[in-house]
Amino acid sequence: MTVSDLPIKNTEAAIIGLSMMQRIRFLEEKITELRKQQIIQGSVHLCIGQESIYAGALQALRQGDQVFSTYRGHGWAMACGVPPEAILAELLGRQTGVNQGRGGSAYFSAADWGFYGENSIVGAGAPIACGAALTNKLTRNGAVALTAFGDGAMNQGAIHEAMNFAAYLDLPVIFVCENNVYSELTPIAEMTRDTNLFKRAQAYGIPGMRIDGNDLEAVRDCVAEQAKAAREGKGPVLIEMMTQRLVGHYYGDMQSYRPRGELAEAKKNEPILRLREKLLGMDVSATQLDDCEADARNTIEAAAQKALDAPLADTKTILEHLYA
Numbered sequence: 001m002t003v004s005d006l007p008i009k010n011t012e013a014a015i016i017g018l019s020m021m022q023r024i025r026f027l028e029e030k031i032t033e034l035r036k037q038q039i040i041q042g043s044v045h046l047c048i049g050q051e052s053i054y055a056g057a058l059q060a061l062r063q064g065d066q067v068f069s070t071y072r073g074h075g076w077a078m079a080c081g082v083p084p085e086a087i088l089a090e091l092l093g094r095q096t097g098v099n100q101g102r103g104g105s106a107y108f109s110a111a112d113w114g115f116y117g118e119n120s121i122v123g124a125g126a127p128i129a130c131g132a133a134l135t136n137k138l139t140r141n142g143a144v145a146l147t148a149f150g151d152g153a154m155n156q157g158a159i160h161e162a163m164n165f166a167a168y169l170d171l172p173v174i175f176v177c178e179n180n181v182y183s184e185l186t187p188i189a190e191m192t193r194d195t196n197l198f199k200r201a202q203a204y205g206i207p208g209m210r211i212d213g214n215d216l217e218a219v220r221d222c223v224a225e226q227a228k229a230a231r232e233g234k235g236p237v238l239i240e241m242m243t244q245r246l247v248g249h250y251y252g253d254m255q256s257y258r259p260r261g262e263l264a265e266a267k268k269n270e271p272i273l274r275l276r277e278k279l280l281g282m283d284v285s286a287t288q289l290d291d292c293e294a295d296a297r298n299t300i301e302a303a304a305q306k307a308l309d310a311p312l313a314d315t316k317t318i319l320e321h322l323y324a
């Protein structure tokens with residue numbers, strides 16, 4: 001896991017964060033392009049618009065911490081430091097993929113980088129994170145487990161069970177709800193009476209808070225504070241991070257359920273643009289930021305070429321790594 005060690009000068013940390021967000025954005029755009037050409041096949045769920053959550057959270061975590069995401073997990077993996085060529089190769093079914101092409105877009109993991117994996121079963125990552133956190137507590141290794149899930153997942157039984165379990169045992173778990181206000185094609189407001197999801201933490205006797213998930217620094221500072229508390233044995237926390245996806249739920253989603261104007265409004269508040277404007281206001285030059293963006297773009301282009309040049313996974317090995 002690559003982590004910017006704290007403390008670090010704010011501007012420096014913000015530029016590192018911006019660069020990571022751009023890498024994630026370009027990775028997702030490259031995946032879109034490859035999916036459109038049907039070079040990548042099957043379902044892909046993109047995190048475009050939510051990048052500050054991953055870049056910010058990983059600036060606050062440490063080597064040895066564990067991250068568990070959903071199927072919308074490419075950004076979490078990148079922020080953990082998984083090389084983009086290994087992610088792209090995975091989606092392309094190449095031997096050089098993080099799981100030799102077995103995991104694909106929605107089910108890959110890369111534990112060497114602290115990325116313990118995606119999960120396509122809504123809510124299922126949270127109990128697994130509790131298992132990791134229980135190990136952390138029993139072995140006193142000082143690590144925290146972060147599990148991310150969506151607003152829709154907040155209505156899954158597994159999430160409630162995980163929060164109750166972690167709360168009772170004071171486990172070092174950071175529950176991150178990426179509230180992009182949609183569960184697939186259904187607005188959260190049509191699924192639950194009280195959309196202040198963070199308030200549910202109170203029912204488990206743990207702290208709960210809502211933050212602006214499109215603000216890299218707000219995410220970083222909040223996760224840093226809560227990770228510190230978790231390491232001190234204070235138990236879990238629920239952080240609701242408000243955000244939006246700027247693309248469909250999955251590739252090919254026509255998004256006809258979105259009210260007119262919503263997307264245009266969301267684009268004004270998207271994290272990369274916001275941070276860029278903030279940095280320009282802090283006297284960082286446009287040239288420096290343009291160079292940073294070009295570097296991110298080139299990194300992803302080179303990674304894609306490397307992944308495309310790699311051999312396809314060998315079908316003779318299909319029965320390897322099966323435990324049934």
Ligand SMILES: Cc1ncc(C[n+]2csc(CCOP(=O)(O)OP(=O)(O)O)c2C)c(N)n1
Nearest residue numbers: 072120121122150151152153180182183184
């Ligand atoms: C247990 C389970 N129920 C239903 C589904 C179908 N499904 C896939 S994604 C999704 C929506 C989840 O929305 P949310 O938790 O808000 O995450 P987001 O996709 O917005 O990141 C649903 C219902 C599933 N994969 N697993």
Ligand SMILES: [Mg+2]
Nearest residue numbers: 150151182183
């Ligand atoms: Mg959602």
